[in-house]
Amino acid sequence: MRKSFISGNIAIAEGAITAGMRFFAGYPITPASDIMEYLAERLPEIGGVVTQFEDEIASINAVVGASWAGVKSMTATSGPGFSLMLEALGLAVITETPLVVVDVMRAGPSTGVPTKTSQSDVMQVRYGAHGDYVIPVFAPWSAQEAYDLTIKAFNVAESLRTPVILLSDAVIAHLWESVLLAEPGEVEVINRKKPSSPPDEYLPYKPDNDLVPPMATFGEGYNVIVESLIHDERGFYRQDREAYRNLVKRIVNKVLSRVDSLFEVEAYYGDDYKYLLVSFGSTARSALAAARILRKSGIKASLLRLKTLSPLKLETLRxxxxxxxxxxxxxxxxxxxxxxxxxxxxxxxxxxxxxxxxEIPEPKDIVEGVRKWL
Amino acid sequence: MVVSTLESSHPLDKYLRTARLPHIWCPGCGLGIALGSIMRAIDKRIKEGTLKKENLVFVTGIGCSARTSFYVNFDAAHTLHGRAIAFATGAKLAKPELEVIVIGGDGDIAGIGGNHLLHAAKRNMDLIVLMITNFVYAMTGGQVAPTTPLGLYTTTTPHGNPEPPLNVVKVVSSLNANYVARASVTHPALVEQYVYKALGMRGFRFIEILSTCPEIFGRHIGMRDPFTLYSTLRSKVIVKQSPSIEESDLDWGKGFVIGEYLVRDNPGYLDRIGRGLK
Amino acid sequence: MSASSTKFRVNIITNRCKECGICIGVCPTKVLVKGDKHNEHGFRYPLPVNIERCIGCRLCEYNCPDFAIFVEVVKK
Known part of the structure; x- marks a missing residue:
């Protein structure tokens, strides 16, 4: 491990490099642009490619294509760009393409306040695309966690063959902190499963017992079919209820069945409390300060911080x-x-x-909000 | 006539997912002719040893033309409407040894996907884009397309199309593409020849292939019979050795000039970013 | 089905045919005529009744949208 003083956005870029990401496609947008700027400098030095595309739609579609060419790939954007990416996010879901999309949230709706923070993309990152699906969403609250959760995002994307969202915000993006960066071998890096069957027996969407199909990619002689339509195990278009249910249920269940390892929370002052604050991302930093202030004045408050916003394990929350x-x-x-x-x-x-x-909410605003109800 | 049972298979069957045939295209649809010609060009390259089958990737968007990815027995991707070029660019950048071919209709490539076409041509991206022009949105039932002739009835221009057609050959020629050609399914040997040539080049290679859609476009212009539409298109095709861009307009009155509009060997995008071909 | 002259064999994969008539139209020597039998999809495939006229130009093969017809040189 080596210690580095970096911003949340750079931590995401470094996390992606550690995880093995070698293709980045993006379009400039505040407050996410410096992820691409940093990678444009770094990635070519280690054999990767960064290309600025004509828009966010091209960016994410290129990321899907690159992942199918066998390379770990990522894009980063903010709310308006994420809205443009939603259709292709659905493409990544149904084609079971491992990739990571970073959404550095800013205030909306629409152009909103580009330079200011917000947590208003919680719904669009989880539910924005059409069709039925569940995809993992991780929300860091520090530069260190931005680094760690980016690595986790790639590991989950690769092991489950799914797009994964890293949900950051303008505060985390430009918050500079000391971060421990891993050297190769110091952190677990997972790569997608490859087929063991010969090409003429390979079915690109036939899952193993873990509900995840092994993934052959372009140029390996498997004649893969990337299919955006509802398809069977061969990748052939089907419009019957059986094939539709099989596919949609499987891509939902392969994520939901991992909820125990995907869903992470952290409790603070969790041994003895009467009032529970629930928060995530940069706002949780203020909520923790608020809990501390409340406890000093004799009010037994604690904080439960969600690192995962999808899938949720309601039993844990309960x-x-x-x-x-x-x-x-x-x-x-x-x-x-x-x-x-x-x-x-x-x-x-x-x-x-x-x-x-x-801005990052002031703890006193949270304390006042709580006191009103006591 | 001495009739016997079939003993051999179609010479292109080795490149087709024959289990999925007959394909979905309507009787007389030019797409199958285009696909056959493309396959023969590929076959020639593979037999020569200048192309590896496992390196070929077909990327398509949505539409009738996009369904080609169903039938080719190569790596294939049937992606989103308009986004095939973006997907293909990502695949090529990630693995430069791939030979990535995008096939799409004029709506897919130059309508909804127009911005990606412009920028792929602008960066001289190492891709082959085959745009099959049938003058109409066919899969959705006959709406106006970027190449629909001025004044024509379609289901969404019932009072006549108020917009002149888009000359995509001219647009792409104005950018940094290395190869721009126009072919027609009525001249399959030329489709094959141009695709064969494009397969041996670098940078952005664009071929517009004029095609027949008797079922939808034919209905709009009163030519439902496939061979009538086919021979009408054939009669309007003018083959030229080195046509000039000025004569490239899609004009049903004056005819369609087909040929190689632009051939050059500028560095492709991969050369420029230091990841040269192979 | 297939039919041979001394020089060429015209092969028709009948169940792929969609009866568009392009092969009949493009054949310069009128080898093919419209058939009267239906394939399993209800289309009437062409018949190479004048096979002895075939010059092996393959226009039918190259212009068939359905990969349903191909020409072979008869080996002696």
């Missing part, structure tokens, strides 16, 4: 919620994660604290 008298969902938006917490807890215990701040 366990923490059951211990609390009141649950405050603290997020920098109009209230999005609160809907999930309401599903996990008894409804009348859950209080939404939608901060809608353009």
């Amino acid at each position: 366990k923490y919620c059951d211990e609390a008298e009141k649950i405050f969902v603290v997020e920098n938006n109009m209230g999005k994660l609160v809907h999930d917490v309401e599903r996990a807890a008894e409804n009348d215990k859950v209080i939404s604290l939608p901060l809608l701040d353009l």
Whole structure:
């Protein structure tokens, strides 16, 4: 390990390099651009390619193509760009293409306030594309975690053959912190499963028992079919209910069945509490400070921080919620994660604290929000 | 006539997913003629040893032409409407030894995918793009397309198409492509010849292939009979050795000039970024 | 089905034929005529009734949109 003083965006770039990413396609957008700028400098030095495309649509489609050519690939954007990427995100889902999309959130809707932070993309990153699917979403709260979760994002993408979202925000993007970077071999790096059967017996969408099909890629002699239509195990288009259900259920279940390893939370002051703050990303930093302030004044508050926003393990959330008298969902938006917490807890215990701040929320605003209900 | 049972298979069957034949295209659709010609060019290259079968990748978007990826027995991708060039660019950049061929209709390539076409040509991206022009959106039932003639009835221009057609050959020629040609399914040997040539080049290679859609376009212009439409298109095709861009307009009155509009050997994108071909 | 002259054999994969008539139209020596038998998809495939006129130009093969017809040189 070596220590480096870097920003959250650079940490994401470094995490991707550590994970083996060698193709990056992107389009400039605040506050994500410096991920591409940094990689444009670094990646060619280690045999990778960075290309700025004509738009975000081209960027993510190129990433899907590059992944099918056997190279770990990534793109990074912000809310407006992510909206443009949604159709191809669905393509990555149904073609079971490993890739990582970074969404560095900024205030919206529309062009919003490009330079200011927000957590308002929680719904679009999980549910934005059409069709039925579940994809993993990880939300770091520090530069170190941006690095670590980027590596995890690639490992999950490769092992489950799925797109994975890294959900950062403008605060994490340009927050400079000391980060421990791994040398090769110091951290687990997972690569996609390759077929063991000969090309004439290979079925590109036939899963193993883990619901994930081994992935042959272009140029390996397997005559792969990348198919955006509903398809069977051969990759042939099918429009019957059986094939449709088989495919959609499998691509959903291969993610949901891993919820135990995918869903990560961290509890702070979690041994003895009456009030539970639930938060994620940069806002959780303020929520932790707020919990500390509340505890100093004798109010037994704790924080549950979600590192994973999809898939959620409601039982885990419920366990923490059951211990609390009141649950405050603290997020920098109009209230999005609160809907999930309401599903996990008894409804009348859950209080939404939608901060809608353009900066990292101040702890005192959270403390005041909590005190109103005591 | 001495009739016997079939003892041999079609010479192109080795490149086709024959289990998926007959294909979905309507009777008389020119797409099969185009695909056959493309396959023969590929066959020639493979037999010569100048192309490896396992390195070929067919990338298509959405539409009738995009369905070619169903039938080719190579690595193939049937992706999103308009996005085949972007997908193909990613694949080629990630693995330069691949020979990536994009096939799409004029709507897919020059309509919804027009911006990707411009930029792939601008960066002289090492790709072959085969745009099959049938003058109409066929898969969705006959709406106006980028190449639909001015004034023509379509289902979304019931009072006549108010827009003159897009001359994609001219557009691509104005950029940095290494090869720009126009062919027609009524002259399959030329389709084969141009594709064969493109396969031996670097940079961005674009071939427009005029085609027949008797079922939809033929209905719009009153030529439902496949051979009538085919022979009408054939009669309007003017073959030239080195045509000038100025005579490239898609004009049903004056006829369609086919030939090699642009041939050059500038460095491709891969050369420029230091990852030269092979 | 297939039919041979002393020089060429015209092969028709009948179940691929869609009865578009292009092969009949492009044949310069009128080897092919419209057939009256239906294939399994209900299309009437052409018949090389005038096979002795075949000059082996392969225009039918190259212009068939359905990979349904091909010409071979008869080996002696």
